[in-house]
Structures are given as structure tokens and as C-alpha cells.
Amino acid sequence: MSVKSLSSLFSFSKQSSSLSSYSSPSDILSPRTPKQTFSESMVEENIGNVETIITKWELSSSSNTKVTSLFLHDRKEAKQLLKGVKDLRQAMQFLHSENSTSDKLVHAQNLMQIAMKSLEHQFYQILSKNRDQLDPESVLSALSVSGQSSDRLSSLEDEGVEGSEDEDELKRAGENITEMERVSQFPISDLKAIADCMISCGYGKECTKIYKLIRRSLVDEKLYQLGIERFKASQIHKMNWEELEPMIKKWLSAVKIAVKTIFTGEKFIYDHVFSAPTTAIRESCFGDVTKGGAMNLFRFPELISKSKKSPERIFRLMELYEALSELWPEIESIFNIESTSAIKLQALSSLNKLGDSVRIVLSNFESTIQKDSSKTLAVGCGIHPLTRSVMSYISSLGDYSRILSDIIADYPPPNNSTFPEHYFASPISSDNQTPAVSVHLAWLILVLLCKLDRKAQLYKDVSLSYFFLANNIQFIVERVRTSQLKHLLGDEWVFRQEKKIKQYALNYETMAWTKVFSSLPEKTSSEISPEAAKECFRNFNAAFEEAYMKQTSMVIPDEKLRDAVKISIAKKLLPAYREFYDAYLVMSGGEKNLELLARFGPDDLVNYLSDLFPGTLMLSSSSSSSSLSSSCSSESQGSIRH
Incomplete structure (x- = not known):
């Protein structure tokens, strides 16, 4: 960030002498803590003590220019500054109740603005100087290595800046804290202490503005490092499949890391920094940090689903669908607030579009089989090219049966009301219903068998027609038997097809060799x-x-x-x-x-x-x-x- 940008980030209103200059009086003076009883002399003494510590760390002071981070330099003084702000707020509440126009209240407000500006600077310094420790992956790794849950961090926060005199005291409070935990959790607890202080004083917008700026850039940077680029729909639609496939592979590798590490870790940090019950701030902040990157990430599958729906693309579409569906529970959990609802809707939209595309490809594939009008006879009455290509495709679909079952569960194949009686005998589900994926794949094979029947009629010699059918059905059965299709179609299906093969072979033998026998x-x-x-x-x-x-x-x-x-x-x-x-x-x-x-x-x-x-x-x-x-x-x- 440039000096000019940093300067504008910490600029205050020109009306620094009025109570409405930086926050509304109601924000600062509302009795959010139990009202204390002060005498006027005690209030003056309190303000005087607070003024000493606040002015010491004023941005323009000489001492502050030498120290980039008070919380890293002197945690005891950092604690005194936070306590001083708390005392000043209590004093302001008392003064406001006594005389809302007093000069003492104006002076206290000016001190509050100085303190907030200093804390704002410290907040920025912690965020920017501790990027490695506050990296989502680093934070999650620290918790994983320590074998502790987020409860450990909460307990450390309670013992942090506001509860410990110095780092040694914190170490004594938890001797089993690992170095990795200490490094990553001190910045989080410090950020939380500052955020709680600023928000309680009505300066939540200034605090979250810095947080959003720093954390959004970090999230976008991490996604870019994973290879997630920003594309317009028009760019995707102009790309051929050879260009899209490497992008899909890269996305499949990146999305799991993005959800389980970047967004999960960011949500963890955010929840702890802004754990105070301030719904409006929590709603907007996390959404602003993650929305751009997450929307771009989850929009990519939808853009791919709108590309040309050729049969060979179905497998990548199903892989995209599988990746999103497996991550969906975590996506729901991470983006569970109103400001991130658009992210969930985008992920869900991509899931639905991918499912629609897979179903369209299956429908188009069936139509391709039915429309095949090739008059070419198979060499030697052997395996027809259509049989090879269709069964290779269907057996590959069988390898994706689990995810394909989810996609087509509520979408029966067309014209399946006339399935042959007892076409299936196994496997069946607990409710005695054949799984949808089994029905669909069996239907596609049935469409192929019907097409082969018509191709067999191209042979002038009927015996050759039977010979052709026996060969091709044997090929189909063998592909079923040696693939996942066997478990989807069942032993009974294989048995019935083998009976057909034997009958066709016998018919061929009778017609082709009867003259010899007789x-x-x-x-x-x-x-x-x-x-x-x-x-x-x-x-x-x-x-x-x-x-x-x-x-x-x-x-x-x-x-x-x-x-x-x-x-x-x-x-x-x-x-x-x-x-x-x-x-x-x-x-x-x-x-x-x-x-x-x-x-x-x-x-x-x-x-x-x-x-x-x-x-x-x-x-x-x-x-x-x-x-x-x-x-x-x-x-x-x-x-x-x-």
C-alpha cells in the first residue's frame, strides 16, 4: 500500500472538536457497560491519567514513530492503552449524563479520537506485519499440530493483552502452548482486543474498513496462487475444449484447498477477531472479504456447463459436480450469514447447471445412437464400431455411478415405460426399487441393442444376421461383466443376455450348417x-x-x-x-x-x-x-x- 493510500486510510474528519466528528455521540456514550458512579473530581483525575497514555501513543508523537507495533513492542503498555480507552468511555458517559455540552466532554471526545486513530494504526500494523502468521493455512495448521480446537484460542484470548501483564505471564498460564500456536494466536487475540475496543466505542466501521482491505487482498492473492483466474463468460465460451480441460483440472485441484483452507481459515480468524455480538459489522465484513474471490471460484463450473455439450465432456462435468457436492456442507457452514448468501446461491446454481448439462449430454448421446444411419457392415460379421464406442462410453459412465446417481435420481430416462418385464432382477435398493443409474444405463444399452437389431437386417443371409448379433451381444456382456456395470445391472441381466447369445448362435448354426448335416x-x-x-x-x-x-x-x-x-x-x-x-x-x-x-x-x-x-x-x-x-x-x- 502506498504512503498516500495509508494516509487516506487513517484520515479523520475535520470536525475533530465535536462529538459528531468521527462517530455519533450515541455510539460512544450509550451505556453498554454498567454505569459507574463518579464524582467530578474523580472524572477529571481519570481523564488526566488516560490522557497521558493516549497522547504518548498518538501517531504524531516522537515515541510512536519509533515503534511500528505497540502490541509487539510492549504488551504491558498496549494493555494500559486499551484499559485507558475503556476508562475514558466510562468518564464520557458520566459527563454526558451531567452536562452534554461541557468543555470536558469535548476534550474527552478529542482524546477518544486520538486513541481510536492510534488503535486503528495498530490494527493495520498487526494485519499487515503478520500476514504469514495470519495466513489461513498457517492458522489451521497451528491448531492441527497442537491438536486443539478453537476453544483453546478463546481461552488464550481471555488471557491475552487484557488479562496478562506480559508474554511471560501468558506462557505461565499455558505452558503446553506450542511455538506455532503462540506465533499465530497472539496476533489474533490482539486484533480481537482492538476490534472489541473500537466497536464498543462506536468505531466499528473504521476497524472493519482496514480489516476488509487487508484480508480481501490476502484471500484474492491465495486464490490466484492456486491458479484461480477471473474470466468473463464470453472468454470461456470462445475457448475450445483443449484450452478448457487444463483449466478444469486446475480448478478441481484448487477448489478443495480454497474451501477447506482459505475460506475455512479466514472464517476462523474472522469469527475470533469479531466475536463481539455486533451483527451488522459481522454480516458485512466477512462477506466483503470473501465475496469477490468466492463468487469467481464457484461461478467457473457454471460457465463450463454452458459450453458445447459433446459426449466426451460429460466426465469433466461430473467431476466438477462431484467436487462441489462434496464440499457443499462446508460451503453452507462457512457462508452461513446473509451477506454471503449470494455465494451459496452461486455454488448451488453451478451444481444445478452442471446437473442439467450432464442430463442433456446423456439425452444427446441416446439420440446419437438412435439416429445412427450407417449402412457399413461389420467386418466378418464381427463387432460393429457403434457397439465398441457406445459400450466404451457406457462402461466409463459406470465408473461415475455414484455421482451420476445423484444427478439423475429424479430424472427418469425418456420412453422407459415399456421396459421388458423383469428386465432387472438385481441389484435393488432397500425399498425394492432399481437404482436410477442402473435404469438409465440399462436403457442406453437397450437402445443400442435395438439399433443392432436393425443393423443385423442389412445382411441378406439371415444366418449372418444371427451371427452378427451373437458377436455383438457377447461383446456387450463381456464389457458389462468386466466393469462396474456388472454391479449396476446385476447377474440376472447378464444371464438373460447370455441366453440370447446362445439362442442366436444356435439359430446361426441351424441356418448355416443344416444343409451339411442333412x-x-x-x-x-x-x-x-x-x-x-x-x-x-x-x-x-x-x-x-x-x-x-x-x-x-x-x-x-x-x-x-x-x-x-x-x-x-x-x-x-x-x-x-x-x-x-x-x-x-x-x-x-x-x-x-x-x-x-x-x-x-x-x-x-x-x-x-x-x-x-x-x-x-x-x-x-x-x-x-x-x-x-x-x-x-x-x-x-x-x-x-x-
Whole structure:
């Protein structure tokens, strides 16, 4: 602060000789303490004694120019100055009751103004010279280290400037006080002593003016050090997401420190400095100190919520919401007076706007799924890109289920009145209701399943439609099973989807391989003629080659589903073919020309089937051969006929 600013801060009214010059007579002379009985001579003596100590520490006096802080230089004299002001006020009350226009009362008022100017200067000095000790974090750390509550500070205040002769006496009164406590609590108790004195004498506005000026700059400085800058809404709206995301991360790191340290510590200091029951002063002072910084801090999430609502931004929005909601009880506690109500309203507004934005993003995401009109077929009837992107997004939403549940608790998903019966079986809440977040996420998956049904219709071959659906639902189930979604949707949901997968796989198998199965005779016997056997082999060769060639371009990314489909086909095909093949060899009697018709031996079929349905078209599944062969070799000839 410049010399000029400091000078203006401590300037007094030109009407210094009148009772109304600096405060109203009623402020100073109101009987706030029990009225004492004085004789006129005692009053004159009292004023004389007080004048000595007051004029000694007048700002213009030579002694005062050598000492920047009376309370640090000589605590005994500081105590005498405060006691002198108290005595002077009592004398003024007596004089006012005797003769409100007496010269003695005017003289006493002039002395009071000198004393107030001196105390005002001391108040400023303590605030400015003890910034480190009065830093909110330092004060809270001191209390944390000492393991004491604010009651300790209150007891020390009672033993402070007004109750102890010097620092040694204070130490004797509390030998277990740590150095950190002593350093941080002396300034607070001194500020309180001065504030109580000035306010009781009607100079509360002058006291709080200094306090607000110093403490507001400190709060703003601490917030700036945390990276909290002041932005206009227009600036935020012009920024792209790459610029906003680092700012959001910085805000998320800063807001907890700001609330739990800066504002909490500032409220602690303020409550102790201005603990006197002066509602008007308390109301305005703390609000003026914190309002600018707090409003700017809590307004930032609302500005972010108004930016473009693309799906990928929902996670940052939920993180902002979570940070504010977790801090809300402390925000309510800190800003619990009328002058700070705007701060609470701003924080609440940001919470509501963030919640609205999250719900809008979810609604837009659902619309994006429904409006997807891509005609592109999945490679090899495998996993459709839409399935991958949607399930990746939904499983990420599941990781935010706790906070998402709060946001959508009272907002049911659209068009959910036609949920399939028993779509959920678990988990359920204590009131037998499915959690809202489970309903919403299940609804989004249901929207995806409906879209996949329509995409399956793009395949001209119905068997490929079933193959496509089995692959994609298996992918969905696996993402659910290996993520937080399993706990949100429940085992019953997974079980029902797995039944669908099995049914779709069976439908595919029936449509794609029935011609191959039916090309073999229903019952192999020696009565079949060589010509009939030849015809069976011709039919089988043609049907198998056709089916095999069609399936070579198909993939099953999931290993378990891939093995299940192969083994199911093999169990229906290999035992029946082996039985017919062996019977034919006996029948042919070594006729070489007939052997040329049996182009596929049983072991050849095992190898061909093992090469089907790789995880990708670039990767064949050789590992399936052994499991497929062992599965089928355990079956006796003709034992498997489905």
C-alpha cells in the first residue's frame, strides 16, 4: 500500500472538536457497560491519567514513530492503552449524563479520537506485519499440530493483552502452548482486543474498513496462487475444449484447498477477531472479504456447463459436480450469514447447471445412437464400431455411478415405460426399487441393442444376421461383466443376455450348417448301395465346401464364444460323418475310384473347422484345433445325433 493510500486510510474528519466528528455521540456514550458512579473530581483525575497514555501513543508523537507495533513492542503498555480507552468511555458517559455540552466532554471526545486513530494504526500494523502468521493455512495448521480446537484460542484470548501483564505471564498460564500456536494466536487475540475496543466505542466501521482491505487482498492473492483466474463468460465460451480441460483440472485441484483452507481459515480468524455480538459489522465484513474471490471460484463450473455439450465432456462435468457436492456442507457452514448468501446461491446454481448439462449430454448421446444411419457392415460379421464406442462410453459412465446417481435420481430416462418385464432382477435398493443409474444405463444399452437389431437386417443371409448379433451381444456382456456395470445391472441381466447369445448362435448354426448335416444319411448301414453312398459323398462335399467358403470370411473375437460355436458344430458333424465314412470304406472294399469321392477325412474336417472364425481376419485360431479334436474324439461313433 502506498504512503498516500495509508494516509487516506487513517484520515479523520475535520470536525475533530465535536462529538459528531468521527462517530455519533450515541455510539460512544450509550451505556453498554454498567454505569459507574463518579464524582467530578474523580472524572477529571481519570481523564488526566488516560490522557497521558493516549497522547504518548498518538501517531504524531516522537515515541510512536519509533515503534511500528505497540502490541509487539510492549504488551504491558498496549494493555494500559486499551484499559485507558475503556476508562475514558466510562468518564464520557458520566459527563454526558451531567452536562452534554461541557468543555470536558469535548476534550474527552478529542482524546477518544486520538486513541481510536492510534488503535486503528495498530490494527493495520498487526494485519499487515503478520500476514504469514495470519495466513489461513498457517492458522489451521497451528491448531492441527497442537491438536486443539478453537476453544483453546478463546481461552488464550481471555488471557491475552487484557488479562496478562506480559508474554511471560501468558506462557505461565499455558505452558503446553506450542511455538506455532503462540506465533499465530497472539496476533489474533490482539486484533480481537482492538476490534472489541473500537466497536464498543462506536468505531466499528473504521476497524472493519482496514480489516476488509487487508484480508480481501490476502484471500484474492491465495486464490490466484492456486491458479484461480477471473474470466468473463464470453472468454470461456470462445475457448475450445483443449484450452478448457487444463483449466478444469486446475480448478478441481484448487477448489478443495480454497474451501477447506482459505475460506475455512479466514472464517476462523474472522469469527475470533469479531466475536463481539455486533451483527451488522459481522454480516458485512466477512462477506466483503470473501465475496469477490468466492463468487469467481464457484461461478467457473457454471460457465463450463454452458459450453458445447459433446459426449466426451460429460466426465469433466461430473467431476466438477462431484467436487462441489462434496464440499457443499462446508460451503453452507462457512457462508452461513446473509451477506454471503449470494455465494451459496452461486455454488448451488453451478451444481444445478452442471446437473442439467450432464442430463442433456446423456439425452444427446441416446439420440446419437438412435439416429445412427450407417449402412457399413461389420467386418466378418464381427463387432460393429457403434457397439465398441457406445459400450466404451457406457462402461466409463459406470465408473461415475455414484455421482451420476445423484444427478439423475429424479430424472427418469425418456420412453422407459415399456421396459421388458423383469428386465432387472438385481441389484435393488432397500425399498425394492432399481437404482436410477442402473435404469438409465440399462436403457442406453437397450437402445443400442435395438439399433443392432436393425443393423443385423442389412445382411441378406439371415444366418449372418444371427451371427452378427451373437458377436455383438457377447461383446456387450463381456464389457458389462468386466466393469462396474456388472454391479449396476446385476447377474440376472447378464444371464438373460447370455441366453440370447446362445439362442442366436444356435439359430446361426441351424441356418448355416443344416444343409451339411442333412447331406449325411440319417442311419448308416451296410444296406446302403454304393451309388447311394457316392451320392451322399457328392452332396456332402458340395454342401461342406459351400458352407466352409461362406464362413471363412467370418470372425468371432471372443475366444469362449468362438470355441463354443466350433465345438457345437463339430459335435453335430464329426461323429456322424466318421460313422458314415468308416462304413463306406468297408463297403467300398478297397475300390480306389470310390475313395476319390471321400475328399474329406474325419481328421481333415477337424482341421477345417479349427481354422474357422478367427479372432480377426488376420489371425487364425490354431489353438482351437486341439480342444475341438479332443472334444469330438471322446464321443463314440454315432453317439451324437442332434
